[in-house]
Amino acid sequence: MNLRVVLTPGELRPGEVAGACVFVIDILRATTTMCAALHHGAKAIIPVTGIDEAREVAARFEGEGEGEGERPMLAGERGADPVPGFDLGNSPGEMTAAAVAGRLLVMTTTNGTRALRAVAQAASVHPLAAVNFSAAVQRARSVRQDGGRVVVVCAGMVGQPSREDAYCAGRFGRDVVGSAGGAGLSDQTRWCLDLAEEFGDDWYAALMASTAGRKLSEHGYAEDVRVAG
Known part of the structure; x- marks a missing residue:
């Protein structure tokens, strides 16, 4: 796939982001x-x-x-x-x-901010969410075309993978690399792509299917989930 996805910052290898273009996802909500x-x-x-x-x-x-x-x-x-x-x-x-x-x-x-701090040594760092998705895809494609490395870091939830970030990562990987980039995928990257296939382009449905989406809605932040999707 030529695009690395990690589901939590703790999965980053030492020095992995140095020189890379990194996209950090904490779609709900940072x-x-x-x-x-x-x-x-x-x-x-x-x-x-x-x-x-x-x-x-x-x-x-x-x-x-x-x-x-x-x-x-x-x-x-x-x-x-x-x-x-x-x-x-x-x-x-x-x-x-x-x-x-x-x-x-x-x-x-x-x-989210912990994930951003974890990649401070990257060549460039970009927040990734639904609201800037198209621009981020174009940026990642350009980096890859120039021979650069792209790393996607999901913030997760208190050290554990989160469904909403993984869905965003799956859509991002699919749109950046395309269907021809599926050889040699890790299990976690396949999970992200499976979520992207399951929910298609329905951001809101994917967010509401996540623990974070449901908890935020129950906690009085339903509008934030709607805006994020």
């Missing part, structure tokens, strides 16, 4: 939320692993710009809910132009 923030004009997003680290990083940037619009914003969640004292949670609907345009975001989430 990478969807990041794409929304960037689409609506956020200056940049710094992913960090911990809450205290987020506050420390934001403090280092405090006062470097001019005016309130330059103050770093804290964003993230724990247990799906916004972190107390943070400016924003982890919902794509919060990332409006009025809220984030021109702003630097420092973000921490349970799974």
Whole structure:
């Protein structure tokens, strides 16, 4: 397939992402939320692993710009809910132009930002979700055509594979490589492709079939699942 998929960051081999173009998936919800923030004009997003680290990083940037619009914003969640004292949670609907345009975001989430930090040594790192899927596919095709390596890293859920990220990875691999790239696939990559075949192009059905999709909907974040799909 000439495209490596790992279902959790813990499956990465030492040095594997060095020099590679990496796509990180946490479709529910970190990478969807990041794409929304960037689409609506956020200056940049710094992913960090911990809450205290987020506050420390934001403090280092405090006062470097001019005016309130330059103050770093804290964003993230724990247990799906916004972190107390943070400016924003982890919902794509919060990332409006009025809220984030021109702003630097420092973000921490349970799974997604940890995955992003795990691939910091890559040549380039891109969040991947349904909302930027077509552009990401084109980028990956271009990298492969130029002889580069593409690695897809699913954030998973607390160290375990997640169905929704695997589905996204399966669709991505299928669209980037095509049907001719199926020789020598790993079992985990085949599972991703099987999910893509099972749900076809129905993002929402795939997300709602996942544990994360159901839990978020039950927890009051059904709209986030709809936006992500």
